[in-house]
Amino acid sequence: MAITVELRATPFYPGAYVGPFSDAHPGLGGVCTFVGEVRGGDDVEALELTHYEPMTRPGMEQLATSAVERFGLMGLLMVHRTGIMHPGEPIVLVSACAMHRRGAIDAVDFCMDHLKAKSWFWKREKRKGRWHWIEPRAADHEDIARWQ
Amino acid sequence: MAITVELRATPFYPGAYVGPFSDAHPGLGGVCTFVGEVRGGDDVEALELTHYEPMTRPGMEQLATSAVERFGLMGLLMVHRTGIMHPGEPIVLVSACAMHRRGAIDAVDFCMDHLKAKSWFWKREKRKGRWHWIEPRAADHEDIARWQ
Amino acid sequence: MVRLVFLGRLAGLAGRVEHEVAAPLDWHGLLALCDGPLAEEIANDRVKLALDGELLADKTALAAPAGAEIALLPPVSGG
Amino acid sequence: MVRLVFLGRLAGLAGRVEHEVAAPLDWHGLLALCDGPLAEEIANDRVKLALDGELLADKTALAAPAGAEIALLPPVSGG
Numbered sequence A, B: 001m002a003i004t005v006e007l008r009a010t011p012f013y014p015g016a017y018v019g020p021f022s023d024a025h026p027g028l029g030g031v032c033t034f035v036g037e038v039r040g041g042d043d044v045e046a047l048e049l050t051h052y053e054p055m056t057r058p059g060m061e062q063l064a065t066s067a068v069e070r071f072g073l074m075g076l077l078m079v080h081r082t083g084i085m086h087p088g089e090p091i092v093l094v095s096a097c098a099m100h101r102r103g104a105i106d107a108v109d110f111c112m113d114h115l116k117a118k119s120w121f122w123k124r125e126k127r128k129g130r131w132h133w134i135e136p137r138a139a140d141h142e143d144i145a146r147w148q
Numbered sequence C, D: 001m002v003r004l005v006f007l008g009r010l011a012g013l014a015g016r017v018e019h020e021v022a023a024p025l026d027w028h029g030l031l032a033l034c035d036g037p038l039a040e041e042i043a044n045d046r047v048k049l050a051l052d053g054e055l056l057a058d059k060t061a062l063a064a065p066a067g068a069e070i071a072l073l074p075p076v077s078g079g
Helices: A014-023 A053-071 A101-118 A138-145 B014-023 B053-071 B101-118 B138-145 C009-014 C027-033 C036-043 D009-014 D027-033 D036-043
Strands: A002-008 A030-037 A044-051 A075-081 A083-085 A090-098 A121-127 A130-133 B002-008 B030-037 B044-051 B075-081 B083-085 B090-098 B121-127 B130-133 C002-006 C018-021 C048-051 C069-073 D002-006 D018-021 D048-051 D069-073
Touching: A002 A053, A014 A030, A014 A075, A014 A090, A014 B014, A030 A101, A030 B101, A044 A075, A053 A075, A053 A090, A053 A101, A053 D069, A075 A101, A090 A101, A101 A138, A101 B030, A101 B101, B002 B053, B014 B030, B014 B075, B014 B090, B030 B101, B044 B075, B053 B075, B053 B090, B053 B101, B053 C069, B075 B101, B090 B101, B101 B138, C002 C009, C009 C036, C009 C069, C027 C036, D002 D009, D009 D036, D009 D069, D027 D036
Parallel strands: A002 A075, B002 B075, C002 C069, D002 D069
Antiparallel strands: A030 A090, A030 B030, A044 A083, A044 A121, A075 A090, A121 A130, B030 B090, B044 B083, B044 B121, B075 B090, B121 B130, C002 C018, C048 C069, D002 D018, D048 D069
16 A cells, blocks of 8 residues: 655646556556546636645545545645646646545545645636635535535 | 456556556546455455456446446446456456545446446356355345445 | 347256247247246246337237347346 | 744745844843834734744744744745
Protein backbone atom coordinates (compact mmCIF):
# COMPACT_ATOMS: atom_id res chain seq x y z
CA MET A 1 0.00 0.00 0.00
CA ALA A 2 1.48 3.30 -1.08
CA ILE A 3 0.32 6.87 -0.54
CA THR A 4 1.86 9.62 -2.62
CA VAL A 5 0.99 13.29 -2.09
CA GLU A 6 2.62 15.90 -4.25
CA LEU A 7 2.27 19.68 -4.35
CA ARG A 8 3.87 21.16 -7.43
CA ALA A 9 4.31 24.66 -8.78
CA THR A 10 4.79 23.68 -12.43
CA PRO A 11 2.51 22.12 -15.10
CA PHE A 12 2.20 18.35 -15.20
CA TYR A 13 1.03 15.67 -17.60
CA PRO A 14 -1.43 13.29 -15.85
CA GLY A 15 -0.37 10.27 -17.90
CA ALA A 16 3.17 10.58 -16.60
CA TYR A 17 1.83 9.87 -13.09
CA VAL A 18 -0.98 7.40 -13.74
CA GLY A 19 0.98 4.86 -15.80
CA PRO A 20 3.75 4.33 -13.22
CA PHE A 21 1.24 4.48 -10.32
CA SER A 22 -0.88 1.75 -11.89
CA ASP A 23 2.18 -0.36 -12.79
CA ALA A 24 3.38 -0.10 -9.17
CA HIS A 25 0.36 -2.11 -7.97
CA PRO A 26 0.40 -5.47 -9.71
CA GLY A 27 -2.64 -7.60 -8.99
CA LEU A 28 -5.04 -4.66 -8.73
CA GLY A 29 -8.62 -5.01 -9.90
CA GLY A 30 -9.27 -1.41 -10.87
CA VAL A 31 -7.82 2.07 -11.01
CA CYS A 32 -9.97 5.18 -10.94
CA THR A 33 -8.47 8.55 -11.80
CA PHE A 34 -9.87 12.03 -11.79
CA VAL A 35 -8.13 15.00 -13.35
CA GLY A 36 -9.51 18.50 -12.80
CA GLU A 37 -8.43 21.22 -15.20
CA VAL A 38 -8.81 24.96 -15.39
CA ARG A 39 -12.11 25.28 -17.27
CA GLY A 40 -12.26 27.29 -20.42
CA GLY A 41 -15.11 29.33 -21.76
CA ASP A 42 -16.18 31.33 -18.72
CA ASP A 43 -13.94 34.39 -19.05
CA VAL A 44 -11.27 32.99 -16.76
CA GLU A 45 -7.85 33.97 -18.11
CA ALA A 46 -5.87 32.50 -15.25
CA LEU A 47 -6.26 30.85 -11.88
CA GLU A 48 -3.91 31.19 -8.92
CA LEU A 49 -3.79 28.72 -6.07
CA THR A 50 -2.03 29.67 -2.85
CA HIS A 51 -1.31 27.09 -0.21
CA TYR A 52 0.31 27.05 3.22
CA GLU A 53 2.78 24.22 3.17
CA PRO A 54 2.83 23.48 6.96
CA MET A 55 -0.93 22.80 6.85
CA THR A 56 -1.79 21.99 3.23
CA ARG A 57 0.53 19.01 2.92
CA PRO A 58 -0.31 17.36 6.29
CA GLY A 59 -4.02 17.93 5.52
CA MET A 60 -3.70 16.13 2.19
CA GLU A 61 -1.71 13.30 3.75
CA GLN A 62 -4.35 12.86 6.44
CA LEU A 63 -7.10 12.84 3.79
CA ALA A 64 -5.20 10.24 1.78
CA THR A 65 -4.72 8.00 4.81
CA SER A 66 -8.38 8.18 5.76
CA ALA A 67 -9.44 7.34 2.17
CA VAL A 68 -7.10 4.34 2.05
CA GLU A 69 -8.53 3.00 5.31
CA ARG A 70 -12.16 3.75 4.52
CA PHE A 71 -12.16 2.26 1.01
CA GLY A 72 -9.55 -0.48 1.48
CA LEU A 73 -7.29 0.85 -1.24
CA MET A 74 -4.07 -0.68 -2.51
CA GLY A 75 -2.66 2.75 -3.33
CA LEU A 76 -3.60 6.40 -3.57
CA LEU A 77 -1.95 9.20 -5.53
CA MET A 78 -2.77 12.90 -5.13
CA VAL A 79 -1.07 15.62 -7.11
CA HIS A 80 -2.10 19.24 -6.68
CA ARG A 81 -0.87 22.30 -8.51
CA THR A 82 -0.08 25.58 -6.82
CA GLY A 83 0.71 28.93 -8.40
CA ILE A 84 -0.68 30.42 -11.60
CA MET A 85 -2.42 28.20 -14.14
CA HIS A 86 -4.21 28.76 -17.43
CA PRO A 87 -7.30 27.16 -19.03
CA GLY A 88 -6.59 23.58 -20.05
CA GLU A 89 -3.89 23.00 -17.43
CA PRO A 90 -4.45 20.22 -14.89
CA ILE A 91 -5.03 21.48 -11.34
CA VAL A 92 -5.51 18.24 -9.48
CA LEU A 93 -5.06 14.52 -10.06
CA VAL A 94 -6.41 11.82 -7.75
CA SER A 95 -5.88 8.18 -8.61
CA ALA A 96 -6.92 5.21 -6.46
CA CYS A 97 -6.31 1.54 -7.02
CA ALA A 98 -8.11 -1.28 -5.30
CA MET A 99 -9.12 -4.91 -5.71
CA HIS A 100 -12.69 -3.89 -6.58
CA ARG A 101 -13.99 -1.01 -8.64
CA ARG A 102 -16.42 0.46 -6.11
CA GLY A 103 -13.67 1.24 -3.61
CA ALA A 104 -11.52 2.91 -6.24
CA ILE A 105 -14.35 5.05 -7.65
CA ASP A 106 -15.74 6.07 -4.25
CA ALA A 107 -12.28 6.96 -2.95
CA VAL A 108 -11.71 9.38 -5.83
CA ASP A 109 -15.14 10.95 -5.28
CA PHE A 110 -14.46 11.26 -1.53
CA CYS A 111 -11.00 12.76 -1.99
CA MET A 112 -12.20 15.29 -4.56
CA ASP A 113 -15.08 16.46 -2.34
CA HIS A 114 -12.71 16.91 0.59
CA LEU A 115 -9.92 18.51 -1.44
CA LYS A 116 -12.36 21.03 -2.86
CA ALA A 117 -14.17 21.94 0.33
CA LYS A 118 -11.73 21.28 3.15
CA SER A 119 -8.17 21.65 1.96
CA TRP A 120 -5.99 24.62 2.71
CA PHE A 121 -6.00 26.25 -0.71
CA TRP A 122 -6.98 29.79 -1.61
CA LYS A 123 -7.98 30.47 -5.15
CA ARG A 124 -8.33 33.57 -7.23
CA GLU A 125 -9.35 33.96 -10.83
CA LYS A 126 -8.27 36.53 -13.36
CA ARG A 127 -11.17 37.81 -15.46
CA LYS A 128 -10.79 40.73 -17.86
CA GLY A 129 -7.37 41.42 -16.42
CA ARG A 130 -8.52 41.61 -12.78
CA TRP A 131 -8.01 39.09 -10.00
CA HIS A 132 -10.99 37.96 -7.89
CA TRP A 133 -10.78 35.78 -4.78
CA ILE A 134 -13.06 32.74 -4.78
CA GLU A 135 -15.25 32.25 -1.71
CA PRO A 136 -16.57 28.92 -0.37
CA ARG A 137 -19.81 27.69 -1.98
CA ALA A 138 -22.86 26.24 -0.17
CA ALA A 139 -22.52 23.16 -2.40
CA ASP A 140 -19.13 22.39 -0.82
CA HIS A 141 -20.82 21.62 2.47
CA GLU A 142 -23.41 19.41 0.77
CA ASP A 143 -20.59 17.54 -0.98
CA ILE A 144 -18.88 16.83 2.34
CA ALA A 145 -22.15 15.87 4.04
CA ARG A 146 -22.50 12.93 1.61
CA TRP A 147 -19.68 11.16 3.45
CA GLN A 148 -20.84 11.63 7.04
CA MET B 1 -19.78 15.94 -27.77
CA ALA B 2 -18.17 12.69 -28.85
CA ILE B 3 -18.95 9.09 -28.01
CA THR B 4 -16.40 6.41 -28.79
CA VAL B 5 -17.11 2.73 -28.22
CA GLU B 6 -14.44 0.20 -29.07
CA LEU B 7 -14.38 -3.58 -28.76
CA ARG B 8 -10.90 -4.97 -29.23
CA ALA B 9 -9.39 -8.43 -29.25
CA THR B 10 -5.82 -7.37 -28.42
CA PRO B 11 -4.13 -5.83 -25.35
CA PHE B 12 -4.23 -2.06 -24.96
CA TYR B 13 -2.46 0.64 -22.99
CA PRO B 14 -5.01 2.90 -21.25
CA GLY B 15 -2.79 5.99 -21.47
CA ALA B 16 -2.81 5.75 -25.25
CA TYR B 17 -6.58 6.37 -25.18
CA VAL B 18 -6.98 8.77 -22.28
CA GLY B 19 -4.44 11.39 -23.37
CA PRO B 20 -5.94 11.96 -26.84
CA PHE B 21 -9.52 11.68 -25.47
CA SER B 22 -8.84 14.38 -22.90
CA ASP B 23 -7.01 16.58 -25.42
CA ALA B 24 -9.99 16.29 -27.79
CA HIS B 25 -12.20 18.19 -25.33
CA PRO B 26 -10.64 21.59 -24.71
CA GLY B 27 -12.42 23.64 -22.05
CA LEU B 28 -13.40 20.62 -19.95
CA GLY B 29 -13.54 20.91 -16.17
CA GLY B 30 -12.75 17.31 -15.31
CA VAL B 31 -12.03 13.86 -16.68
CA CYS B 32 -12.75 10.70 -14.75
CA THR B 33 -11.34 7.40 -15.93
CA PHE B 34 -11.75 3.87 -14.68
CA VAL B 35 -9.59 0.98 -15.83
CA GLY B 36 -10.49 -2.56 -14.79
CA GLU B 37 -7.80 -5.22 -15.04
CA VAL B 38 -7.63 -8.96 -14.68
CA ARG B 39 -6.99 -9.33 -10.96
CA GLY B 40 -4.02 -11.30 -9.78
CA GLY B 41 -3.70 -13.37 -6.67
CA ASP B 42 -6.86 -15.45 -6.75
CA ASP B 43 -5.68 -18.44 -8.79
CA VAL B 44 -6.97 -17.02 -12.06
CA GLU B 45 -4.51 -17.88 -14.82
CA ALA B 46 -6.57 -16.40 -17.64
CA LEU B 47 -9.91 -14.84 -18.40
CA GLU B 48 -11.89 -15.18 -21.61
CA LEU B 49 -14.60 -12.75 -22.65
CA THR B 50 -16.99 -13.71 -25.42
CA HIS B 51 -19.28 -11.14 -26.96
CA TYR B 52 -21.95 -11.14 -29.64
CA GLU B 53 -21.14 -8.24 -31.91
CA PRO B 54 -24.69 -7.56 -33.24
CA MET B 55 -25.91 -6.99 -29.66
CA THR B 56 -22.83 -6.13 -27.59
CA ARG B 57 -21.81 -3.08 -29.61
CA PRO B 58 -25.31 -1.52 -29.94
CA GLY B 59 -25.85 -2.17 -26.22
CA MET B 60 -22.66 -0.31 -25.32
CA GLU B 61 -23.52 2.55 -27.68
CA GLN B 62 -26.96 2.87 -26.11
CA LEU B 63 -25.41 2.86 -22.62
CA ALA B 64 -22.93 5.54 -23.67
CA THR B 65 -25.69 7.73 -25.12
CA SER B 66 -27.81 7.44 -22.01
CA ALA B 67 -24.83 8.32 -19.77
CA VAL B 68 -23.99 11.38 -21.88
CA GLU B 69 -27.58 12.62 -21.61
CA ARG B 70 -28.05 11.78 -17.95
CA PHE B 71 -24.80 13.34 -16.73
CA GLY B 72 -24.44 16.14 -19.28
CA LEU B 73 -21.06 14.91 -20.52
CA MET B 74 -18.80 16.55 -23.08
CA GLY B 75 -17.47 13.19 -24.17
CA LEU B 76 -17.46 9.52 -23.28
CA LEU B 77 -14.99 6.80 -24.20
CA MET B 78 -15.55 3.08 -23.64
CA VAL B 79 -13.02 0.45 -24.60
CA HIS B 80 -13.69 -3.22 -23.85
CA ARG B 81 -11.46 -6.21 -24.44
CA THR B 82 -12.70 -9.51 -25.83
CA GLY B 83 -10.84 -12.79 -26.10
CA ILE B 84 -8.29 -14.27 -23.73
CA MET B 85 -6.55 -12.04 -21.17
CA HIS B 86 -4.05 -12.59 -18.38
CA PRO B 87 -3.64 -11.03 -14.90
CA GLY B 88 -2.54 -7.43 -15.16
CA GLU B 89 -4.10 -6.82 -18.58
CA PRO B 90 -6.74 -4.11 -18.86
CA ILE B 91 -10.25 -5.45 -19.56
CA VAL B 92 -12.25 -2.26 -19.68
CA LEU B 93 -11.66 1.48 -19.83
CA VAL B 94 -14.36 4.10 -19.31
CA SER B 95 -13.47 7.77 -19.44
CA ALA B 96 -15.91 10.66 -19.16
CA CYS B 97 -15.27 14.37 -19.45
CA ALA B 98 -17.59 17.11 -18.31
CA MET B 99 -17.63 20.71 -17.16
CA HIS B 100 -18.00 19.60 -13.52
CA ARG B 101 -16.43 16.74 -11.62
CA ARG B 102 -19.61 15.14 -10.25
CA GLY B 103 -21.01 14.40 -13.72
CA ALA B 104 -17.75 12.84 -14.87
CA ILE B 105 -17.33 10.65 -11.76
CA ASP B 106 -20.98 9.53 -11.63
CA ALA B 107 -20.99 8.72 -15.35
CA VAL B 108 -18.04 6.37 -14.94
CA ASP B 109 -19.67 4.69 -11.93
CA PHE B 110 -22.97 4.33 -13.86
CA CYS B 111 -21.31 2.93 -16.99
CA MET B 112 -19.24 0.42 -15.03
CA ASP B 113 -22.27 -0.87 -13.10
CA HIS B 114 -24.20 -1.32 -16.34
CA LEU B 115 -21.30 -2.79 -18.30
CA LYS B 116 -20.72 -5.36 -15.57
CA ALA B 117 -24.32 -6.37 -14.97
CA LYS B 118 -26.16 -5.71 -18.21
CA SER B 119 -23.82 -5.95 -21.17
CA TRP B 120 -23.69 -8.87 -23.54
CA PHE B 121 -20.45 -10.43 -22.37
CA TRP B 122 -19.84 -13.97 -21.22
CA LYS B 123 -16.84 -14.63 -19.08
CA ARG B 124 -14.92 -17.69 -18.10
CA GLU B 125 -11.87 -18.05 -15.91
CA LYS B 126 -9.08 -20.55 -16.11
CA ARG B 127 -8.05 -21.86 -12.69
CA LYS B 128 -5.58 -24.73 -12.29
CA GLY B 129 -5.76 -25.34 -16.01
CA ARG B 130 -9.56 -25.65 -16.16
CA TRP B 131 -12.07 -23.15 -17.56
CA HIS B 132 -15.09 -22.15 -15.45
CA TRP B 133 -18.00 -20.01 -16.67
CA ILE B 134 -18.87 -17.04 -14.46
CA GLU B 135 -22.51 -16.64 -13.45
CA PRO B 136 -24.28 -13.38 -12.60
CA ARG B 137 -23.92 -12.21 -9.00
CA ALA B 138 -26.69 -10.89 -6.73
CA ALA B 139 -24.57 -7.75 -6.22
CA ASP B 140 -24.93 -6.92 -9.93
CA HIS B 141 -28.63 -6.26 -9.44
CA GLU B 142 -27.96 -4.09 -6.40
CA ASP B 143 -25.41 -2.12 -8.41
CA ILE B 144 -27.95 -1.43 -11.14
CA ALA B 145 -30.70 -0.58 -8.64
CA ARG B 146 -28.60 2.39 -7.42
CA TRP B 147 -29.42 4.18 -10.68
CA GLN B 148 -33.18 3.62 -10.81
CA MET C 1 -30.15 -21.80 -44.17
CA VAL C 2 -30.45 -20.37 -40.66
CA ARG C 3 -27.34 -19.75 -38.58
CA LEU C 4 -27.39 -20.64 -34.87
CA VAL C 5 -24.86 -18.82 -32.63
CA PHE C 6 -24.25 -20.35 -29.19
CA LEU C 7 -22.95 -17.92 -26.57
CA GLY C 8 -21.23 -18.52 -23.24
CA ARG C 9 -21.65 -21.95 -21.74
CA LEU C 10 -24.19 -22.93 -24.41
CA ALA C 11 -21.26 -23.17 -26.83
CA GLY C 12 -19.75 -25.78 -24.52
CA LEU C 13 -23.01 -27.71 -24.33
CA ALA C 14 -23.55 -27.52 -28.10
CA GLY C 15 -19.96 -28.52 -28.78
CA ARG C 16 -19.68 -25.63 -31.23
CA VAL C 17 -20.00 -21.89 -31.50
CA GLU C 18 -22.01 -21.75 -34.73
CA HIS C 19 -24.21 -24.16 -36.65
CA GLU C 20 -26.05 -23.82 -39.97
CA VAL C 21 -29.44 -25.54 -40.17
CA ALA C 22 -32.30 -25.71 -42.70
CA ALA C 23 -34.68 -22.72 -43.00
CA PRO C 24 -37.26 -21.84 -41.89
CA LEU C 25 -36.91 -22.56 -38.18
CA ASP C 26 -39.42 -22.12 -35.36
CA TRP C 27 -39.25 -22.79 -31.58
CA HIS C 28 -40.19 -26.46 -31.81
CA GLY C 29 -37.84 -26.97 -34.73
CA LEU C 30 -35.02 -25.42 -32.69
CA LEU C 31 -35.66 -27.67 -29.66
CA ALA C 32 -35.85 -30.72 -31.92
CA LEU C 33 -32.38 -29.92 -33.30
CA CYS C 34 -30.79 -29.87 -29.85
CA ASP C 35 -29.62 -32.68 -27.60
CA GLY C 36 -31.37 -33.27 -24.26
CA PRO C 37 -29.20 -31.14 -21.92
CA LEU C 38 -28.91 -28.33 -24.47
CA ALA C 39 -32.68 -28.35 -25.23
CA GLU C 40 -33.35 -28.22 -21.50
CA GLU C 41 -31.08 -25.18 -21.12
CA ILE C 42 -32.64 -23.42 -24.07
CA ALA C 43 -36.13 -23.99 -22.65
CA ASN C 44 -35.02 -22.41 -19.33
CA ASP C 45 -36.42 -18.91 -18.77
CA ARG C 46 -32.94 -17.54 -18.15
CA VAL C 47 -31.88 -18.26 -21.72
CA LYS C 48 -32.94 -15.63 -24.26
CA LEU C 49 -33.10 -15.74 -28.03
CA ALA C 50 -32.23 -12.98 -30.46
CA LEU C 51 -33.20 -12.98 -34.13
CA ASP C 52 -30.83 -10.95 -36.30
CA GLY C 53 -29.58 -9.07 -33.24
CA GLU C 54 -33.04 -8.30 -31.82
CA LEU C 55 -33.98 -9.88 -28.51
CA LEU C 56 -37.24 -11.83 -28.70
CA ALA C 57 -39.77 -10.92 -26.02
CA ASP C 58 -41.36 -14.38 -26.45
CA LYS C 59 -38.81 -16.88 -27.64
CA THR C 60 -41.47 -19.54 -28.34
CA ALA C 61 -42.77 -17.21 -31.09
CA LEU C 62 -39.48 -17.69 -32.99
CA ALA C 63 -39.92 -17.64 -36.77
CA ALA C 64 -36.56 -17.53 -38.54
CA PRO C 65 -36.58 -17.27 -42.35
CA ALA C 66 -33.74 -18.30 -44.66
CA GLY C 67 -30.63 -16.14 -44.08
CA ALA C 68 -31.55 -15.34 -40.49
CA GLU C 69 -29.22 -15.60 -37.50
CA ILE C 70 -30.47 -16.89 -34.16
CA ALA C 71 -28.33 -16.13 -31.09
CA LEU C 72 -28.80 -18.33 -28.02
CA LEU C 73 -27.98 -16.16 -25.01
CA PRO C 74 -27.44 -17.51 -21.50
CA PRO C 75 -27.35 -14.99 -18.61
CA VAL C 76 -24.44 -12.58 -18.95
CA SER C 77 -21.59 -12.96 -16.48
CA GLY C 78 -21.44 -10.75 -13.43
CA GLY C 79 -18.87 -8.19 -12.41
CA MET D 1 10.79 37.82 16.15
CA VAL D 2 7.46 36.30 15.19
CA ARG D 3 6.60 35.73 11.53
CA LEU D 4 3.07 36.52 10.32
CA VAL D 5 1.89 34.75 7.15
CA PHE D 6 -1.16 36.22 5.41
CA LEU D 7 -3.11 33.77 3.24
CA GLY D 8 -5.65 34.35 0.47
CA ARG D 9 -7.33 37.73 0.41
CA LEU D 10 -5.71 38.69 3.74
CA ALA D 11 -2.43 39.08 1.84
CA GLY D 12 -4.16 41.68 -0.34
CA LEU D 13 -5.53 43.51 2.70
CA ALA D 14 -2.17 43.37 4.51
CA GLY D 15 -0.34 44.48 1.39
CA ARG D 16 2.18 41.68 1.92
CA VAL D 17 2.41 37.92 2.25
CA GLU D 18 4.76 37.78 5.25
CA HIS D 19 5.74 40.15 8.01
CA GLU D 20 8.23 39.84 10.90
CA VAL D 21 7.19 41.46 14.18
CA ALA D 22 8.59 41.61 17.73
CA ALA D 23 8.13 38.60 20.01
CA PRO D 24 6.20 37.60 22.01
CA LEU D 25 2.83 38.26 20.43
CA ASP D 26 -0.66 37.66 21.81
CA TRP D 27 -4.15 38.27 20.37
CA HIS D 28 -4.39 41.90 21.38
CA GLY D 29 -0.85 42.56 20.19
CA LEU D 30 -1.75 41.06 16.82
CA LEU D 31 -4.87 43.21 16.41
CA ALA D 32 -2.90 46.32 17.44
CA LEU D 33 -0.39 45.64 14.63
CA CYS D 34 -3.08 45.55 11.96
CA ASP D 35 -4.88 48.36 10.13
CA GLY D 36 -8.62 48.82 10.64
CA PRO D 37 -10.02 46.71 7.75
CA LEU D 38 -7.44 43.96 8.30
CA ALA D 39 -8.01 43.90 12.10
CA GLU D 40 -11.75 43.67 11.43
CA GLU D 41 -11.24 40.69 9.11
CA ILE D 42 -8.96 38.94 11.56
CA ALA D 43 -11.50 39.39 14.35
CA ASN D 44 -14.20 37.78 12.15
CA ASP D 45 -15.11 34.23 13.20
CA ARG D 46 -14.46 32.95 9.68
CA VAL D 47 -10.76 33.76 9.94
CA LYS D 48 -8.65 31.16 11.77
CA LEU D 49 -5.17 31.34 13.20
CA ALA D 50 -2.52 28.66 13.19
CA LEU D 51 0.58 28.70 15.37
CA ASP D 52 3.50 26.80 13.85
CA GLY D 53 1.10 24.89 11.58
CA GLU D 54 -1.39 23.97 14.32
CA LEU D 55 -4.87 25.45 14.08
CA LEU D 56 -5.86 27.33 17.26
CA ALA D 57 -9.22 26.29 18.70
CA ASP D 58 -9.47 29.70 20.39
CA LYS D 59 -7.55 32.31 18.47
CA THR D 60 -7.90 34.89 21.26
CA ALA D 61 -5.69 32.59 23.38
CA LEU D 62 -2.79 33.21 20.95
CA ALA D 63 0.61 33.22 22.66
CA ALA D 64 3.44 33.24 20.14
CA PRO D 65 7.02 33.06 21.46
CA ALA D 66 10.13 34.20 19.60
CA GLY D 67 10.72 32.16 16.45
CA ALA D 68 7.06 31.24 16.05
CA GLU D 69 5.06 31.50 12.84
CA ILE D 70 1.44 32.69 12.89
CA ALA D 71 -0.67 31.94 9.81
CA LEU D 72 -3.78 34.04 9.22
CA LEU D 73 -6.26 31.84 7.38
CA PRO D 74 -9.42 33.13 5.69
CA PRO D 75 -12.03 30.57 4.57
CA VAL D 76 -10.64 28.23 1.90
CA SER D 77 -12.00 28.64 -1.60
CA GLY D 78 -14.76 26.35 -2.83
CA GLY D 79 -14.77 23.85 -5.64
